[in-house]
Amino acid sequence: MYIPPTLTSIEELRPADVVADTLTKPIRLLASDFNDYYVKVQRSQQDAGVVKEWLAAHFLKLWELPVPDFTVVQILPEHVPVGFHPDYQPYHFDRPAFASRAEENALEVSKLLETPNDYQRNLSGIGGELIWLALFDVWISNNDRHANHYNLMYSAAEAPKFLPIDHGLTLDSIDYGNDPERQTENDNLSDSPVFDRFVTRKEMVDFGHGAAERRALFREKAEACKTNLKDIIAQMPEAWQLAKPTLHHDLQSTIFSDQWLATTWETYLGFLESAARR
Numbered sequence: 142m143y144i145p146p147t148l149t150s151i152e153e154l155r156p157a158d159v160v161a162d163t164l165t166k167p168i169r170l171l172a173s174d175f176n177d178y179y180v181k182v183q184r185s186q187q188d189a190g191v192v193k194e195w196l197a198a199h200f201l202k203l204w205e206l207p208v209p210d211f212t213v214v215q216i217l218p219e220h221v222p223v224g225f226h227p228d229y230q231p232y233h234f235d236r237p238a239f240a241s242r243a244e245e246n247a248l249e250v251s252k253l254l255e256t257p258n259d260y261q262r263n264l265s266g267i268g269g270e271l272i273w274l275a276l277f278d279v280w281i282s283n284n285d286r287h288a289n290h291y292n293l294m295y296s297a298a299e300a301p302k303f304l305p306i307d308h309g310l311t312l313d314s315i316d317y318g319n320d321p322e323r324q325t326e327n328d329n330l331s332d333s334p335v336f337d338r339f340v341t342r343k344e345m346v347d348f349g350h351g352a353a354e355r356r357a358l359f360r361e362k363a364e365a366c367k368t369n370l371k372d373i374i375a376q377m378p379e380a381w382q383l384a385k386p387t388l389h390h391d392l393q394s395t396i397f398s399d400q401w402l403a404t405t406w407e408t409y410l411g412f413l414e415s416a417a418r419r
Contacts, residue, residue: 142369143202144376145212148172148240150220159226165190165309166228169243172214178240180214181309182233189316189384190309191239192377196392197281197308198241199373203365206274207302213378214240236380247294247304250335268340270303272348275330275412276359280396280405282321283311288333314395315385321395323408331412337419345417349410356406367397 151173158169160179167179183191194211201208216234225231274293278286285307286292294304314321326332331340348355366373374382374389385391395401 142372143199145210146174147237148174148178148212148214150214150216151175153220153222154216154225156226159228161228163307165307166226167241170214170216170240172212172240177243177245178212178214179243180216180238180240182216182229182238183236183380183384184233186236186380186383192381192385192388193310193312193315194239194241194308195377195381196373197283197311199369200281200366201277201305203369204273204277204362206270206277207296207304209244209304209306210242212240212242213237237378241306244294244296244304247296250291250293250295250303253295254334254338268344271330271336271340272344272413274303274305275336276405276409277305278311278330279324279409279412280359280363280402281308281311282313282324282396283308284322284324284328285310286330287328288335291330291333291335293330293335312392312396315388315391319395321401323404326412326415329409329412331409331416336416340416342417345413349413349417352410359406360402363397363402367393370397 149172150170152171154168154170160167160169165181167181169177170180172178181191181194198208198211215237218234221231221234274286277283286305292305292307294306296302296304312321313319330336370389370392382388
């Protein structure tokens with residue numbers, strides 16, 4: 142299991158480092174390992190956004206899907222200037238923050254659609270990542286990665302890969318203790334131009350034809366997350382754990398239940414069948 146370090150800020154925050162055109166407005170900062178990170182703070186004790194980011198990032202690692210390295214960063218008081226930014230209050234920095242490492246050579250995946258067709262075709266071999274990522278999103282009820290809002294980066298720094306980001310709106314079941322929300326097709330990555338471009342019809346059909354084998358692998362991936370769940374939660378800062386004291390129980394009874402795993406699988410096969418017909 143991935144064990145991230147715990148880091149601190151090492152220089153004063155600047156208003157220009159706030160990514161202002163997003164809902165959560167993360168802050169880019171240089172951490173004590175001398176890498177840049179995009180940081181999201183826990184704005185109140187009840188704010189579970191950082192918890193969801195932490196869980197989803199760990200789960201993605203266990204699914205063996207590319208995801209930026211992540212960690213916990215404590216922003217030191219001396220690095221928060223007075224009147225830093227209108228969207229932030231000083232007490233927002235009292236608790237540790239979730240941090241996702243910046244990928245210097247990554248670009249928003251929607252921009253790939255603006256590049257030459259030959260270039261896109263050369264990248265089609267990474268479509269398998271998208272097939273599994275779209276299934277992952279059904280499993281964790283991620284309605285925030287779709288054709289209008291990809292929350293997905295593309296990196297060619299070493300080998301071509303997709304990098305999913307921003308998971309603060311996933312796992313709706315832990316907010317209310319209810320069953321997870323069943324995703325609709327237009328809220329899934331499989332119903333998007335990027336999916337159509339990079340996942341071939343043959344890959345979609347082969348995934349469906351090998352359903353028994355793929356279903357077993359999906360169960361294995363979910364089981365790996367379940368097996369490591371206690372350790373994943375134990376690694377979280379205490380302040381985050383206070384936001385969801387029943388987190389382990391809530392997840393065990395929802396996304397890891399046999400009923401939800403079966404629903405996830407059947408829902409996704411339907412999405413793939415529809416995508417293959419387009």
